[in-house]
Amino acid sequence: MSQAQKLVQYFLSHRNVTVELINKIEEKHYDYKPTPTSMSAKDLATHILFSFYKFANTAKHGDPALFTEKIEETETNLQKLAQTYTEKTKQLLESLTNEDFERVLDLTNVFGAKIPTAQFLQMAMDHEIHHKGQLFVYVREMGHTDLPLFVKRG
Amino acid sequence: MSQAQKLVQYFLSHRNVTVELINKIEEKHYDYKPTPTSMSAKDLATHILFSFYKFANTAKHGDPALFTEKIEETETNLQKLAQTYTEKTKQLLESLTNEDFERVLDLTNVFGAKIPTAQFLQMAMDHEIHHKGQLFVYVREMGHTDLPLFVKRG
Numbered sequence: 001m002s003q004a005q006k007l008v009q010y011f012l013s014h015r016n017v018t019v020e021l022i023n024k025i026e027e028k029h030y031d032y033k034p035t036p037t038s039m040s041a042k043d044l045a046t047h048i049l050f051s052f053y054k055f056a057n058t059a060k061h062g063d064p065a066l067f068t069e070k071i072e073e074t075e076t077n078l079q080k081l082a083q084t085y086t087e088k089t090k091q092l093l094e095s096l097t098n099e100d101f102e103r104v105l106d107l108t109n110v111f112g113a114k115i116p117t118a119q120f121l122q123m124a125m126d127h128e129i130h131h132k133g134q135l136f137v138y139v140r141e142m143g144h145t146d147l148p149l150f151v152k153r154g
Numbered sequence: 155m156s157q158a159q160k161l162v163q164y165f166l167s168h169r170n171v172t173v174e175l176i177n178k179i180e181e182k183h184y185d186y187k188p189t190p191t192s193m194s195a196k197d198l199a200t201h202i203l204f205s206f207y208k209f210a211n212t213a214k215h216g217d218p219a220l221f222t223e224k225i226e227e228t229e230t231n232l233q234k235l236a237q238t239y240t241e242k243t244k245q246l247l248e249s250l251t252n253e254d255f256e257r258v259l260d261l262t263n264v265f266g267a268k269i270p271t272a273q274f275l276q277m278a279m280d281h282e283i284h285h286k287g288q289l290f291v292y293v294r295e296m297g298h299t300d301l302p303l304f305v306k307r308g
Binding site for chain 2: 014034035037038111113123125126127129130131132133134136137138140141145150151153
């Protein structure tokens with residue numbers, strides 16, 4: 001299996017769970033926040049989806065500027081966003097070449113360091129897993145008790 | 155940097171945040187649960203600490219049986235547990251040799267598969283990050299609003 005294929009498998013083993021959780025969020029709960037200073041469910045879900053897309057886009061094109069670019073998106077349905085951005089992200093990850101993985105990205109402006117692409121993509125995974133962990137608590141607080149395991153291996 | 159040193163650095167970049175969160179949990183909140191079906195704060199914190207220790211112990215000794223062994227522990231103070239188990243886990247990770255990393259662990263009984271040690275240790279990281287994400291929500295719900303970033307790079 002190529003490095004890209006392994007990464008796609010690893011990505012989906014967590015992303016499919018993220019999508020399963022997002023699919024449980026009804027529109028009436030989009031503005032749900034556990035506390036007044038928390039991100040809303042809508043903001044948390046969107047943040048997860050947009051972030052990994054930006055990590056992948058930055059890695060594919062070797063362009064750190066893409067990481068901080070704002071995503072203009074008119075779709076507001078979380079289920080549709082989850083489907084679209086998972087597909088776009090998967091396609092980017094699938095297209096990564098060995099050369100892409102070996103590039104070092106100058107992310108001094110964002111993280112104060114130059115980061116090898118492989119490590120940058122692990123940070124993308126960690127970011128997804130972290131916020132998905134939070135989403136589990138949110139979704140349980142919305143009344144769902146039948147929740148998946150935190151990772152689904154192929 | 156050796157593979158073990160890199161792993162210790164990666165482990166601590168997340169574990170130090172876990173410990174910072176655990177240090178915010180006052181005894182009166184040990185039994186706090188966001189919902190009746192959630193793990194209590196005490197159970198969640200203990201699960202994080204014991205789990206990584208068991209991952210590391212299993213990896214170090216190449217013995218899958220260590221993964222499911224129950225930990226007998228009389229200490230109930232979460233701050234003390236965090237300190238002790240972080241130290242024990244760090245020592246195990248530091249001691250990993252290249253040979254240890256190359257071993258394949260037969261975890262058919264637990265995960266239905268044989269898993270290379272390096273991948274098994276990434277699962278340990280993912281597990282920590284997932285539950286730490288949940289802990290962030292818990293601690294915010296206890297009234298703390300000044301929370302660290304989800305990872306602290308050295």
